[in-house]
Amino acid sequence: xxxxxxxxxxxxxxxxxxxxxxxxxxxxxxxxxxxxxxxxxxxxxxxxxxxxxxxxxxxxxxxxxxxxxxxxxxxxxxxxxxxxxxxxxxxxxxxxxxxxxxxxxxxxxxxxxxxxxxxxxxxxxxxxxxxxxxxxxxxxxxxxxxxxxxxxxxxxxxxxxxxxxxxxxxxxxxxxxxxxxxxxxxxxxxxxxxxxxxxxxxxxxxxxxxxxxxxxxxxxxxxxxxxxxxxxxxxxxxxxxxxxxxxxxxxxxxxxxxxxxxxxxxxxxxxxxxxxxxxxxxxxxxxxxxxxxxxxxxxxxxxxxxxxxxxxxxxxxxxxxxxxxxxxxxxxxxxxxxxxxxxxxxxxxxxxxxxxxxxxxxxxxxxxxxxxxxxxxxxxxxxxxxxxxxxxxxxxxxxxxxxxxxxxxxxxxxxxxxxxxxxxxxxxxxxxxxxxxxxxxx
Amino acid sequence: xxxxxxxxxxxxxxxxxxxxxxxxxxxxxxxxxxxxxxxxxxxxxxxxxxxxxxxxxxxxxxxxxxxxxxxxxxxxxxxxxxxxxxxxxxxxxxxxxxxxxxxxxxxxxxxxxxxxxxxxxxxxxxxxxxxxxxxxxxxxxxxxxxxxxxxxxxxxxxxxxxxxxxxxxxxxxxxxxxxxxxxxxxxxxxxxxxxxxxxxxxxxxxxxxxxxxxxxxxxxxxxxxxxxxxxxxxxxxxxxxxxxxxxxxxxxxxxxxxxxxxxxxxxxxxxxxxxxxxxxxxxxxxxxxxxxxxxxxxxxxxxxxxxxxxxxxxxxxxxxxxxxxxxxxx
Numbered sequence: 001x002x003x004x005x006x007x008x009x010x011x012x013x014x015x016x017x018x019x020x021x022x023x024x025x026x027x028x029x030x031x032x033x034x035x036x037x038x039x040x041x042x043x044x045x046x047x048x049x050x051x052x053x054x055x056x057x058x059x060x061x062x063x064x065x066x067x068x069x070x071x072x073x074x075x076x077x078x079x080x081x082x083x084x085x086x087x088x089x090x091x092x093x094x095x096x097x098x099x100x101x102x103x104x105x106x107x108x109x110x111x112x113x114x115x116x117x118x119x120x121x122x123x124x125x126x127x128x129x130x131x132x133x134x135x136x137x138x139x140x141x142x143x144x145x146x147x148x149x150x151x152x153x154x155x156x157x158x159x160x161x162x163x164x165x166x167x168x169x170x171x172x173x174x175x176x177x178x179x180x181x182x183x184x185x186x187x188x189x190x191x192x193x194x195x196x197x198x199x200x201x202x203x204x205x206x207x208x209x210x211x212x213x214x215x216x217x218x219x220x221x222x223x224x225x226x227x228x229x230x231x232x233x234x235x236x237x238x239x240x241x242x243x244x245x246x247x248x249x250x251x252x253x254x255x256x257x258x259x260x261x262x263x264x265x266x267x268x269x270x271x272x273x274x275x276x277x278x279x280x281x282x283x284x285x286x287x288x289x290x291x292x293x294x295x296x297x298x299x300x301x302x303x304x305x306x307x308x309x310x311x312x313x314x315x316x317x318x319x320x321x322x323x324x325x326x327x328x329x330x331x332x333x334x335x336x337x338x339x340x341x342x343x344x345x346x347x348x349x350x351x352x353x354x355x356x357x358x359x360x361x362x363x364x365x366x367x368x369x370x371x372x373x374x375x376x377x378x379x380x381x382x383x384x385x386x387x388x389x390x391x392x393x394x395x396x397x398x399x400x401x402x403x404x405x406x407x408x409x410x411x412x413x414x415x416x417x418x419x420x421x422x423x424x425x426x427x428x429x430x431x432x433x434x435x436x437x438x439x440x441x442x
Numbered sequence: 443x444x445x446x447x448x449x450x451x452x453x454x455x456x457x458x459x460x461x462x463x464x465x466x467x468x469x470x471x472x473x474x475x476x477x478x479x480x481x482x483x484x485x486x487x488x489x490x491x492x493x494x495x496x497x498x499x500x501x502x503x504x505x506x507x508x509x510x511x512x513x514x515x516x517x518x519x520x521x522x523x524x525x526x527x528x529x530x531x532x533x534x535x536x537x538x539x540x541x542x543x544x545x546x547x548x549x550x551x552x553x554x555x556x557x558x559x560x561x562x563x564x565x566x567x568x569x570x571x572x573x574x575x576x577x578x579x580x581x582x583x584x585x586x587x588x589x590x591x592x593x594x595x596x597x598x599x600x601x602x603x604x605x606x607x608x609x610x611x612x613x614x615x616x617x618x619x620x621x622x623x624x625x626x627x628x629x630x631x632x633x634x635x636x637x638x639x640x641x642x643x644x645x646x647x648x649x650x651x652x653x654x655x656x657x658x659x660x661x662x663x664x665x666x667x668x669x670x671x672x673x674x675x676x677x678x679x680x681x682x683x684x685x686x687x688x689x690x691x692x693x694x695x696x697x698x699x700x701x702x703x704x705x706x707x708x709x710x711x712x713x714x715x716x717x718x719x720x721x722x723x724x725x726x727x728x729x730x731x732x733x734x735x736x737x738x739x740x741x742x743x744x745x746x747x748x749x750x751x752x753x754x755x756x757x758x759x760x761x762x763x764x765x766x767x768x769x770x771x772x
Binding site for chain 2: 004005006007008010011012013055056057059060061062064065066067068069070071074075078093096097100103113114115116117118119121174175176177178214215216220221222224226227231232233234235236237238269271272275276278279280281285290291292293323324325326327330
């Protein structure tokens with residue numbers, strides 16, 4: 001809902017007011033003047049490619065020391081951003097990325113750590129495996145080369161997963177680490193990609209996820225059992241945790257569907273909450289992550305991606321505009337006008353600096369917006385994926401269903417699979433490789 | 443860093459063999475660490491390799507943590523060391539008091555605290571410490587989930603005794619603080635029945651009055667409406683029970699008629715922005731639940747939201763209309 005303070009200011013409404021003052025759209029963006037692409041609401045692809053390339057090849061300033069335990073994430077955020085921008089690394093740099101990731105595999109515990117020699121942890125494990133999905137596919141032009149995928153120790157990884165499992169169906173993120181839905185999502189996404197999903201692994205997990213749903217409709221970070229079938233959610237409904245919980249739920253539903261009388265989420269409340277996270281015109285239709293908090297570009301994906309997860313859950317194949325429940329055109333305004341940084345990269349909001357995390361989650365949100373709810377009569381001169389048409393969310397879109405770049409004046413990004421935040425091509429290649437050629441019994 | 447003393451030059455460290463992060467090649471996206479960080483991280487890798495658990499490991503891990511509080515391996519190794527050498531955990535908790543305030547948004551400071559609390563098992567002073575951190579950030583997610591864990595895990599009646607007063611203070615400071623509203627719901631409805639709260643009829647009545655008064659003061663507050671919805675659903679009370687209360691909020695200021703003081707149905711404040719979209723949404727839900735002819739009334743309200751009072755979510759209101767009509771036809 002639009003934020004109105006009822007002439008009763010409190011700290012929340014005061015910071016809301018000062019944020020709105022920063023969210024301005026250049027007025028009017030006229031093509032005749034010498035405005036920059038950002039001032040005109042166009043995605044400045046070259047500027048962002050420069051930002052990503054600079055960080056990848058030249059390195060990251062010392063303030064990124066706070067990410068020293070998230071090194072696979074730095075690679076994933078930048079390489080998946082490039083994938084969305086339809087840029088592939090050359091073979092040499094792909095190899096470099098794969099070697100860097102494999103050096104972070106923890107040979108005693110299994111799984112991956114936040115850097116070489118760091119303890120195994122579910123979050124960097126997800127980022128590592130997704131990075132390998134992007135850079136590690138067997139090279140068809142070199143049939144004798146060995147794919148980095150063969151070097152993932154799946155048996156050790158599966159034992160790590162089991163060792164982190166808790167009696168209530170949840171998982172710790174690392175040995176003695178915390179329990180939360182981020183870890184559960186990361187584990188399930190990796191288990192799906194690497195064909196490690198078993199009933200034993202996920203017994204009780206759905207119940208625990210359901211326990212995280214709050215009275216508002218969104219999900220909390222975790223839940224604590226307080227008696228027979230009763231759960232106390234720890235923390236309020238939150239965009240990031242809601243994405244993780246819903247994606248985890250859908251991954252489980254696709255593998256082990258609930259009967260209609262079985263365990264269900266409250267989808268009505270979830271949809272209402274998700275929709276209400278989208279701000280109004282004065283917030284350039286950006287998403288906030290919690291009720292009465294400020295909009296932030298990263299929720300473009302954490303909330304924006306949830307609508308595609310719901311499509312998957314409810315079996316909608318081709319979402320036409322009339323089925324849409326949120327405002328994807330609006331979200332693009334936030335990303336293009338507020339989240340793009342004039343020096344490249346994307347961000348939370350002005351006047352903040354960009355970073356790799358916000359660059360990816362803004363771009364992923366933009367992609368979700370572009371592939372959602374396009375008017376059925378939109379015509380497009382080119383398919384979104386010039387090289388791989390199977391990158392569309394359903395693999396069966398026709399050109400006429402693709403977003404029109406002339407209408408939005410934004411170059412069309414690659415589509416991203418909401419279950420993993422990887423392109424369909426990368427998901428399909430990795431899943432079929434681990435399904436068909438390298439099935440191991442546990 | 444001219445005055446930084448490297449570990450190689452410190453007494454008592456000469457037996458440790460530091461290990462560099464990368465053994466060969468130039469990595470992608472390298473971080474330009476400071477020399478100090480590189481030094482301490484190299485010694486940490488050296489220590490982990492030998493598996494040493496000793497007093498000096500506490501010194502080393504504290505050093506890393508101060509430079510990078512998200513270094514979960516250092517935290518994990520520190521915890522194992524504390525246990526292995528049977529260290530004074532109360533002293534460790536004191537150190538955490540300082541680190542938690544400086545690194546409020548780091549997962550690890552709060553998780554480490556939880557691990558310590560599982561050993562120390564003295565949760566009551568923790569509540570006061572947490573309250574202090576809310577002066578810095580009253581919506582910090584980690585702090586709130588830590589407090590809720592503490593309460594639900596130890597579940598001691600002395601622990602719960604002041605919780606409702608505490609929430610009320612925070613809501614008094616900022617009635618839009620959704621974290622505090624969630625905590626209220628957690629305390630009253632989602633953590634069992636506490637001392638003095640056994641009369642559930644009375645508790646329910648109290649909560650409804652509280653949330654209605656809050657809405658009356660600041661009608662356009664999504665946190666309060668969500669709380670109202672939550673309380674009703676949790677207690678299986680139909681939304682229609684609130685219709686007398688909600689109706690005035692769906693009308694413009696000039697159509698307000700209430701002059702009587704009605705505690706059960708407090709009217710919107712004179713400074714409120716009306717009509718209130720959240721109230722219109724609520725009233726539409728009442729009509730939708732009634733079904734039949736009322737569905738058309740619901741449809742009209744959804745239309746007014748989409749076209750006038752909440753245009754930003756137009757597609758959602760159109761969806762609600764479609765769903766409503768679909769239900770009506772089946």
